[in-house]
Amino acid sequence: MTAAQRPAERPLFGELPGDISVSFEFFPPKTEKMEAQLWDAITQLAPLAPGFVSVTYGAGGSTRERTHATVSRLVRETDLVPAAHLTCVGASRGEIDEIADQYWEAGVRHIVALRGDPPPADGGKFVPHPEGYTCAADLVEGLKARHDFDISVAAYPEVHPEALSAQADLDNLKRKIDAGASRAITQFFFSTDAYFRFLDKALAAGITAPILPGIMPVTSFAAIRRMSGNTEIPGWLESMFEGLDERPGPRALxxxxxxxxxxxxxxxGGVRDFHFYTLNKAEQTYAICQLLGLRPKPVIGEIAA
Structure with missing residues (x-):
């Protein structure tokens, strides 16, 4: 092979300046073992200086107390900016307002406001509480009226499964932004074309707030299939994971x-802000950030596991 035929010495991730911002999502633990795993992940990822870390809220508000406990501990024991998920499901306006007040009093200033998934007992169909918030835009408006929260909302590059149409879904996103949300975070996706087309449509609709891409490392291909909704799973991705169901080490790599x-x-394509769905595991997210050029910063104090 002649010199002219040799490929250029340009590694795919070589010389990236690390000029990115990141945020991480965690879920509240159910057991002591899971709690240890969560705080180990937080400890490992904290030096990457995330803009915020969000804590999820189970279907039907099923993790309300555990979400609050995790967020409160983040406030007490770390310098991280916690963002508490809050949904419309299974609670009156008064109950949700009380939760929002408790977060504000605890020092939480960032809320991820979602309509929320109904519990399985409701057959998978969202039915507003008779005295509750009717949708995410309604929730955003109520939260902003109560306190000056920084609010994030959800976006769907490949359309929410329950949306009447792509346009209706986009209109709903605009209502959430117009109600006072500061940014949107997308559902995970695997097609950059889908994401960039969505950004173009959002901008054309008058949405100028940041729309952060939600990144989900595939820890289980079967789980990704269950969670995908309208998200397209490309054939090449399925091929990459073929035969790895019982090989967790290679699958993680x-x-x-x-x-x-x-x-x-x-x-x-110009993206500099990334939101990672960590599933309470640090290794893959840390590795991805490292490849993108992001390096840890000194952390003041220690997080007790």
């Missing part, structure tokens, strides 16, 4: 590479 490649393509 492949997942990190696949997610890092997605982030690099987004980066090449």
């Amino acid at each position: 492949v997942a990190a590479v696949a997610a890092a490649d997605l982030c690099k393509r987004l980066y090449d």
Whole structure:
């Protein structure tokens, strides 16, 4: 092979300046073992200086107390900015307002406001509480009227499964932004084209707030299929994970590479803000951030596990 035929010495992730911002999502633990895993992940990821870390809220408000406990501990024991998920499901306006007041009093200033998923007992169909908030836009408006929260909302590049149409879904996002949300965070996706087309449509609709891409490393391909909704799973991705169901080590490595490649393509398209669905595991998310050039910063004090 002649010199002219040799590929250029340009690694895919070489010389990235690390000029990105990140945020991380965690879920509240159910057991002491899971709590230890959560705080180990937080400890490992904190040096990457995330803009915020969000804590999820189970279907029907099923993790309300555990979400509040996790967020409160983040406030007490870390310098991280916690963002508490809050939904419309299964509670009156008064109950939700009381929860919002408790968060404000605890020092929480960032809320991820969602309509929320109904509990399985409701057959998967959302029915507003007779005295509750009717939708996420209604919730955003109520929260902003109560306190000056920084509010994030959800966005769906490949359309929410329950939306009447792509346009109706986009209109709903605009209502949430117009009600006072500061940014949107997307459902996970695997197509950069879908994300960038969505950004173009959002901008054309008058939505100028940031829309952060939600990145989900594939820890279980079967789980991704269950959670995908309207998200397209490309054939090449399925091929990458073929035969790895019982091989967690190689599967984790492949997942990190696949997610890092997605982030690099987004980066090449101008994206500098990334939101990672960590599933309370640090290794893959940390590796992806490392490949994108992000380096840890000194952490003041320690987080007790």
